[in-house]
Amino acid sequence: MARFFTTIALVAVLSLVVVINFSAVEERYQCEGSFANSFNGQVSPIYLKIHDYRWWVGLWSDSDAAVWLEVPNEITEYYGQVKEVGDKLQLYGHNSEFQGSFSNLSKALQVELPRFGRFSGACVLSRD
Template sequence: MLKVLVGLIVAAILLFLFVANFSAAEYRYECNGQITANGSEQPATLFLKLERYRWWVGLWSDSKGSAWVELPNQTVSYFGHVTEAGDLLQFWDSPKKFSGNFSSLSGAIGVDLGGFGVFDGSCKDIRQ
């Protein structure tokens, strides 16, 4: 009886470790485009780290992933709620505040960075 209980505990721990470590695939992009703030446009480079959740995360979450957007030496924005509309990933500050989108098909991105402005551009995959 004790062996069965220990076996079940070990199996539960291994399952938890698997789910915790392999529930998301990470992608990184470098994005070139324009940032618009206070009526003026400036060229800018932005970096996007995107985590896309595996199918089983949908058993307990309605988000398809999370995203970090970095404007080097200025700001980092985190979007903890990502939804999918075909090839378009939509970023939300909260479930009711839409903040931008990213096309996994074309690489186009448009994202509101709060007080830093709105970035529009295109992204290319970077491997690190």
């Protein structure tokens, strides 16, 4: 009987390790584009980090991914509510408001950022 409980505990620990370490695939992008209402005429690249969740995360989460977006030395935005619709990731803000999208096919990003306005640009996979 002790062997049975030891086996169950070992399986539970191994399952937990797999869930913690392999539940998301991370991709990082550098996006070049422009703001509809650029701030002080400055245009800088935007950096994007995507944690694409594995199928089993859907057992406890409604989101298909998590996205971080950074304007260097300015802001970092987090989108915890992300829906995969076809080849696009739809980003939703804190009030479940649609904020933008990222195309997995063309790698195009369109997003509404506070203080900066709407950004549209093309992203390339970062080697960092």
